[in-house]
Amino acid sequence: MIVCVAVVGHENNPLYLQSFTEADDALKLHHIVHSSLDVIDERVNNPKKSGSTLNETFLGLLYPTENYKVYGYLTNTKVKLIMVMTDLDVKDADVRSFFRRFHAAYVDAVSNPFHVPGKTTTSKSFGQRVGSMVKSFGPGATA
Amino acid sequence: MGREVAESCVDGVIMEMVSAYCNRFYSSKPELAARRIEAIGFQVGHQLSERYTMERPRFSDHLEAIKFICKDFWSELFKKQIDNLKTNHRGTFVLQDNQFRWLTHISIDASPDNVEASQQDSSSPTSNNAAQFTSMHLYFPCGIIRGALTNLGIPCAVSADISNLPACSFVVRIKA
Amino acid sequence: MAPLAPRTGDAVFANVERVNAELFTLTYGAIVRQLLTDLEEVEEVNKQLDQMGYNIGVRLIDEFLAKSGVSSCVDFRETADVIAKVGFKMFLGVTASVTNWDAEGTSCSLVLDDNPLVDFVELPDTCQGLYYCNILSGVIRGALEMVSMKTEVTWIRDMLHGDDAYELRVKLLKQVPEEYPYKDDE
Numbered sequence: 001m002i003v004c005v006a007v008v009g010h011e012n013n014p015l016y017l018q019s020f021t022e023a024d025d026a027l028k029l030h031h032i033v034h035s036s037l038d039v040i041d042e043r044v045n046n047p048k049k050s051g052s053t054l055n056e057t058f059l060g061l062l063y064p065t066e067n068y069k070v071y072g073y074l075t076n077t078k079v080k081l082i083m084v085m086t087d088l089d090v091k092d093a094d095v096r097s098f099f100r101r102f103h104a105a106y107v108d109a110v111s112n113p114f115h116v117p118g119k120t121t122t123s124k125s126f127g128q129r130v131g132s133m134v135k136s137f138g139p140g141a142t143a
Numbered sequence: 144m145g146r147e148v149a150e151s152c153v154d155g156v157i158m159e160m161v162s163a164y165c166n167r168f169y170s171s172k173p174e175l176a177a178r179r180i181e182a183i184g185f186q187v188g189h190q191l192s193e194r195y196t197m198e199r200p201r202f203s204d205h206l207e208a209i210k211f212i213c214k215d216f217w218s219e220l221f222k223k224q225i226d227n228l229k230t231n232h233r234g235t236f237v238l239q240d241n242q243f244r245w246l247t248h249i250s251i252d253a254s255p256d257n258v259e260a261s262q263q264d265s266s267s268p269t270s271n272n273a274a275q276f277t278s279m280h281l282y283f284p285c286g287i288i289r290g291a292l293t294n295l296g297i298p299c300a301v302s303a304d305i306s307n308l309p310a311c312s313f314v315v316r317i318k319a
Numbered sequence: 320m321a322p323l324a325p326r327t328g329d330a331v332f333a334n335v336e337r338v339n340a341e342l343f344t345l346t347y348g349a350i351v352r353q354l355l356t357d358l359e360e361v362e363e364v365n366k367q368l369d370q371m372g373y374n375i376g377v378r379l380i381d382e383f384l385a386k387s388g389v390s391s392c393v394d395f396r397e398t399a400d401v402i403a404k405v406g407f408k409m410f411l412g413v414t415a416s417v418t419n420w421d422a423e424g425t426s427c428s429l430v431l432d433d434n435p436l437v438d439f440v441e442l443p444d445t446c447q448g449l450y451y452c453n454i455l456s457g458v459i460r461g462a463l464e465m466v467s468m469k470t471e472v473t474w475i476r477d478m479l480h481g482d483d484a485y486e487l488r489v490k491l492l493k494q495v496p497e498e499y500p501y502k503d504d505e
Contacts, residue, residue, distance in 0.1 A: 184349075
């Protein structure tokens with residue numbers, strides 16, 4: 001289950017942050033997202049050390065915590081997409097496909113002529129689209 | 144296959160926008176009109192670069208991003224690539240399109256506002272007006288290029304050179 | 320050469336030069352946003368969009384007549400049908416439906432459930448009075464004036480304001496009886 005997603009701008013300014021848990025762990029999730037930003041910077045600046053495929057937008061598993069797995073994605077425009085989940089056994093392809101759709105939704109949201117670059121995304125349709133993506137995530141849910 | 148519209152829609156809207164800013168809103172302040180037209184282009188370029196880089200790996204340097212503008216980006220907009228790319232290796236790039244579509248497509252005489260303006264001001268020859276209108280037009284594609292590169296992490300200044308019509312050269316100066 | 324037989328909207332659209340709708344959509348959006356910044360009053364933005372549309376319509380009519388093979392319409396009823404089925408399709412790639420005729424046959428509604436101008440658009444709360452697509456009403460008014468029909472075009476429904484469709488009311492004010500100018504290939 002996906003418990004949190006975030007979009008973070010190129011100056012590490014939060015653009016969108018949403019958790020999807022009933023439990024009262026929003027603060028903890030925000031902290032996890034925050035810590036993952038450093039991991040992304042580290043990976044992108046030292047691609048050799050981390051051995052990641054050259055410049056691919058999908059950054060893979062950033063780090064596992066005791067209860068969560070954190071995945072990252074970095075666009076050409078230096079926007080970070082982050083996803084936190086509780087599943088232990090997930091297919092890489094499913095996560096990739098999720099990020100592709102998450103990215104597409106973000107791109108549509110910033111294509112709104114009234115969106116101000118660098119400002120938080122308040123778009124209702126973006127929130128709905130991400131919400132339904134998160135809900136439908138799971139084995140077999142992806143095309 | 145994505146959605147399409149007739150090319151004349153794009154041509155018409157751009158021409159009318161330039162004409163409105165130059166002849167109606169800021170007729171006595173061409174430099175303000177130019178800045179607004181550039182700003183409209185900037186927003187479009189900013190958004191398009193977000194869309195058109197969606198399915199590709201990140202660029203590793205400035206040259207790669209400029210090449211993307213010359214090839215894929217230009218093809219999406221004009222169905223052709225930039226014909227010639229030159230650089231001085233010190234942050235200046237010259238992108239030349241030998242047949243720039245937006246220059247071959249604009250019909251200056253057809254704009255009602257422009258006709259009025261040239262009639263009122265009979266002292267200035269129409270060709271002069273036409274040249275000014277053409278250069279005003281170019282602020283839009285300059286803004287698009289600047290917006291696209293800025294969003295790709297490359298702050299720059301962009302100007303256009305039309306001394307070789309219908310060829311048009313866009314000069315990109317990357318800010319250090 | 321004899322005038323071409325009127326073609327279907329699909330056939331005409333297939334034969335015009337087409338571009339990526341995103342460029343059009345984003346360019347129009349950026350213009351509207353900049354107009355709001357520069358003109359400040361939403362009312363004034365509506366007026367300027369309409370004016371821009373009018374100027375475009377005045378010019379587009381020639382291309383429309385030349386490429387569609389439409390040479391003359393019998394009456395306003397047929398004209399409305401041609402705009403909806405051929406005009407919208409040829410330029411925007413979508414068709415409208417014509418409904419709600421009044422008894423005299425001088426005013427009707429053009430209804431669109433989709434149009435490329437509004438892709439990605441969400442209006443901010445400060446733009447409640449904005450007719451975002453007002454350029455369209457101007458285009459129709461301008462184009463019809465070139466074929467001797469004086470019209471008034473107003474928005475009835477707008478999906479950006481929460482309605483279930485886009486509805487334009489087109490009212491014929493005056494018709495100068497005269498042959499339509501049509502272009503033959505020499």
